[in-house]
Amino acid sequence: HSALKAAICLTTALVAAGPAMAEFQDRTFRVSNGINEDHPVNTGMKAMQACLDDATGGKMKMQGFWGGALGGDLQATQAVRSGLQEAVVTSSSPLVGMVPALGVFDLPFLFRTPEEAYAVMDGPFGDTLNEKLDEVGLINLGYWENGFRNMSNSQRPIKTWEDFEGMKVRVMQNNIFLDTFSNFGANATPMSFGEVFSALETKAIDAQENPYVTIDTSKFYEVQSYLSETKHAYTPFLFLFSKAIFNTYSPEEQQALRDCTIVGRDVERAAIQDLNQESLKKMEEAGLEFNTIDPAAQEEMLQKSQVVYEKHKDEIGADVVDQVQATLAEMRGN
Template identity: 30%
Template sequence: MAVGLCSLWAATGAQAEERVLRLGYLFSQNSQLGAGAERFASDVAKRTGGSYRVEVYPNGVVGGEVEMAEELRLGHLDMAFITSAPFASLVPEFGVFDIPFLFRDARHAHAVFDGAIGQEYLRKFQAKGLVALAWGENGMRHITNSKRPVMGPDDLKGLSMRVPQSDVMLAGFRAFGVKAEPLGFPALFGALQSGQFDGQENPIAVITASHFEKVQKHLTLSGHVYSWAALIVSKSAWDGLSPSERAVFVEAARAGGQVSREVAGRAEREGVDELRKAGMNVVASVDRAAFERSLQNTTAEFSKKFGPEIIQQIKSVQ
């Protein structure tokens, strides 16, 4: 679907040009990405005096995240709010953020992404012909399954789990003895319902918005991976903006990214109780040290792949 930058003539007394940008994202309008996208669109309209209108397309109607990233690269889609899932395959350096138990918690992750490391990685999108405006948030990822409570890596052994299309996350879960396989998110609910997979892992905001409690019995608050998101614009749309307009878009994107963090954080605090009331058995904490021990060999491979320096830099951020 070609959804590039287009121009409309507003029906006003003095005809003024209104330029429309189309922005896609994967989840529902009431998700953390939906809230961030709406705030971004509102701020762009307000800050440009109505010169720009951002139309938002939720629920993957313009494609999955891999497809949206490609459409952005080709200039067929103007903007997207995309989670971390597809980017490790596009920009291999991003895989470092998918290492399980790299981040202590969301606050640690925010400090990394808002600091020098995050700004350096924001620029890495340019090598793929994309312009990343600001970081947002999908959330800390947690494990659900239909078979048994999970408190340590031994409890995961033998379970079949859907994991995003990230080689690093696949390697991590396979190190725990999981039969881990990738699957596009839109097919996940049906795959869990049919028993194709015993479990999956996602942020609480995604678990609640997707009603996974209907097809999963057990929730483990593992917080094993921080899933970032980014507001991205195609190079062709970016090149059509003036310097002052670019500054407006960046500020609006930062506001939208912050809103996505707030919604994801609220889901962490409130969503767990909702899932518990819906009948899920909740394991509130895991044996993190045991998980890290199970990852030792795999972590050594990650160190070779990404470099021990960047891993240590990330871990040492306060």
């Protein structure tokens, strides 16, 4: 009987110590970022950490790595996929080789507002993509924001698609972007993000395209002269966790991670919306010439880009493209 008594005592002691004892262990995980530490992703990660502190009694700690210190998007994601690294915040575009459906985000001029993008990503379509990511060993904890992409270059203002003629434009490692810019007559070169600054600096390339906040925090504006508000694509940041590692966490730890990533997401998105105009102003003050694109020229770029939709629809998945376009048509009331 004494063994039984001891067992009962032990159980009582564990229960009395509270659920945190059994459900949360000390865990530190690394989060790889290609962008720099002053990007709003860090603001979001701080909010996410505060949430994790609450949810896990301070047991779960994130450690951010910046500026591609743990590799570029593709390399870091491969490490996450194979369980060598815990997490990465990556653009969706370089991952289309793993999950072709992600290519939908790369279609030129698909979204018009952040709200359209949020509705698609945070709704059933986002869940469908998450299942596809899960199948390749990646848990997408949430859709954070990279944002609407705009052009910077060292040659001339871009006002119509003809202004791209012959321009050496760095594109992400993604065939849809490659075709979009080739179709405009540019000399498009796929390149990883970490190589962009020095390629611009040495004039190996003339142009690149990214959201204002990224052009600002990655200092590309220091080696560029023109900014043109093309808004030609919206790119999400995926907050990816290694499935192999995630599966070793308790259900409570997994839930805390999922919930707190959403808390961080909302803070990060709001921080980007706040910073967008500020970044633009800062870059204009630094001497860059800024222009918007008039609606007729924008419409012309969109029309000219339809061939890119036709070319890539099947490889993305016709059902995938149709689903997103149906959601957008409904939101736009047509």
